[in-house]
Amino acid sequence: MFAQLQAEIAQKYDIHFNNLALLEEALTQANYINEHPEYQGRDYQRLEFLGDAIMQQSSAVYLFKKYPDWDEGRLTELRILMVQTRSFAALSRELHLDRYVQLGRGEELSGARNRESLLEDLWEAFIGALYLDQGQAVVMRLLDLVFFSKIETGFYDRFVDYKSKLQELLQKNGTVDINYEKIAEQQIENNEQLFTVSVALNGQKLAEGTGKSTKDAEKAAARIAYQNLTK
Amino acid sequence: MFAQLQAEIAQKYDIHFNNLALLEEALTQANYINEHPEYQGRDYQRLEFLGDAIMQQSSAVYLFKKYPDWDEGRLTELRILMVQTRSFAALSRELHLDRYVQLGRGEELSGARNRESLLEDLWEAFIGALYLDQGQAVVMRLLDLVFFSKIETGFYDRFVDYKSKLQELLQKNGTVDINYEKIAEQQIENNEQLFTVSVALNGQKLAEGTGKSTKDAEKAAARIAYQNLTK
Numbered sequence: 001m002f003a004q005l006q007a008e009i010a011q012k013y014d015i016h017f018n019n020l021a022l023l024e025e026a027l028t029q030a031n032y033i034n035e036h037p038e039y040q041g042r043d044y045q046r047l048e049f050l051g052d053a054i055m056q057q058s059s060a061v062y063l064f065k066k067y068p069d070w071d072e073g074r075l076t077e078l079r080i081l082m083v084q085t086r087s088f089a090a091l092s093r094e095l096h097l098d099r100y101v102q103l104g105r106g107e108e109l110s111g112a113r114n115r116e117s118l119l120e121d122l123w124e125a126f127i128g129a130l131y132l133d134q135g136q137a138v139v140m141r142l143l144d145l146v147f148f149s150k151i152e153t154g155f156y157d158r159f160v161d162y163k164s165k166l167q168e169l170l171q172k173n174g175t176v177d178i179n180y181e182k183i184a185e186q187q188i189e190n191n192e193q194l195f196t197v198s199v200a201l202n203g204q205k206l207a208e209g210t211g212k213s214t215k216d217a218e219k220a221a222a223r224i225a226y227q228n229l230t231k
Numbered sequence: 232m233f234a235q236l237q238a239e240i241a242q243k244y245d246i247h248f249n250n251l252a253l254l255e256e257a258l259t260q261a262n263y264i265n266e267h268p269e270y271q272g273r274d275y276q277r278l279e280f281l282g283d284a285i286m287q288q289s290s291a292v293y294l295f296k297k298y299p300d301w302d303e304g305r306l307t308e309l310r311i312l313m314v315q316t317r318s319f320a321a322l323s324r325e326l327h328l329d330r331y332v333q334l335g336r337g338e339e340l341s342g343a344r345n346r347e348s349l350l351e352d353l354w355e356a357f358i359g360a361l362y363l364d365q366g367q368a369v370v371m372r373l374l375d376l377v378f379f380s381k382i383e384t385g386f387y388d389r390f391v392d393y394k395s396k397l398q399e400l401l402q403k404n405g406t407v408d409i410n411y412e413k414i415a416e417q418q419i420e421n422n423e424q425l426f427t428v429s430v431a432l433n434g435q436k437l438a439e440g441t442g443k444s445t446k447d448a449e450k451a452a453a454r455i456a457y458q459n460l461t462k
Contacts, residue, residue: 045302045303046295046301046302046303046306048303049291049295049303049306049307050291050292050295052291053287053288053290053291053292054288054291056284056287056288057284057285057287057288059284060280060281060283060284060285061281061284061362064277064280064281064359070277071276071277072276072277072279072280075277075280076280128295131292136367
């Protein structure tokens with residue numbers, strides 16, 4: 001079974017995992033072992049301990065080099081957004097770790113295979129195993145492909161509360177009037193609608209945003225206004 | 232000035248720092264820059280962001296490999312003890328970073344040069360600079376010399392609350408009677424005294440400990456009892 005995952009990873013990322021026992025350890029839950037007393041291996045928790053630290057350092061090194069002009073506050077903020085349950089769970093799914101994990105029966109029945117927190121742990125354990133098997137440089141290469149590249153595409157923007165950030169920025173020197181207003185609404189395919197919202201400061205328009213709900217359109221407007229003001 | 236620190240580090244640790252500007256950045260506080268508008272460099276905060284993550288990963292990798300039989304709970308506990316203000320401040324002093332840091336005048340007057348939190352930041356910034364200048368392997372070599380070696384000598388034991396840990400361990404299966412009793416007191420040099428305390432579980436002696444106060448002797452007894460019971 002793990003030879004198949006090994007082959008998938010080789011084909012997709014050109015990474016040739018040597019030690020299959022390590023890959024299996026990264027994908028074995030404690031409950032599975034409890035239910036299989038004859039099982040010789042370990043569960044993933046030690047590798048998760050290791051992988052957590054590898055993800056922290058890898059992300060810090062990447063951000064430090066990528067954004068030479070950012071101060072430590074901004075670097076820390078983006079690192080916190082990156083290194084979190086939802087983004088790691090997405091990576092586990094992308095590598096199909098959710099399909100290969102060995103779970104206890106109760107965990108299986110309770111839907112653990114789709115539980116974000118389990119998938120986050122698996123990602124960290126997998127990265128711990130990859131580090132031991134292939135070293136730091138290969139970890140960084142994989143992260144470049146599947147993780148850091150998503151920064152460029154604004155993947156992490158969805159986790160940022162730009163409406164709060166814009167308000168904070170504009171109110172730095174006292175109370176201001178920030179107003180969101182729906183300015184257009186159009187029918188698109190599948191019976192869906194596209195909304196356009198403007199955001200204004202003391203009556204002066206800062207930006208427009210669009211989205212499939214007014215809430216999404218407001219968020220988009222706030223993001224654009226915020227990014228323009230902090231460029 | 233930083234050439235002198237560079238020479239000290241080369242002599243003591245055989246580490247040859249190349250980029251003096253990076254070493255200077257790691258040892259320059261923001262307040263110093265505010266007071267010297269002509270100053271061209273940066274303060275240490277970006278390097279501190281980087282070094283924090285380097286220390287986390289380095290410690291995790293070291294512990295993972297050093298203690299193959301420990302579970303992740305025990306690994307995490309020791310890592311938390313290691314990666315903390317007091318131990319990093321001690322390392323800054325050991326490398327004389329406290330002597331070289333460029334501080335603002337107000338900070339200097341308020342005693343920042345001896346402030347544990349500043350010395351912790353400096354250590355992280357220095358490790359960030361060392362990583363950029365020399366790479367991970369040299370960071371690990373320095374940490375082996377000045378940091379990891381202290382685990383062997385029980386350096387981190389002083390930060391562990393063994394009385395609480397012993398109580399927790401003994402009470403796992405219900406209430407028990409744990410009793411500390413002073414059993415000896417002797418005069419030593421410099422008008423000091425040495426106390427010996429025993430710790431007993433339900434009237435049965437577990438261990439003895441000595442110290443220059445009864446409190447220290449109790450801690451020592453608790454540590455020995457705990458270590459005997461968890462061996």
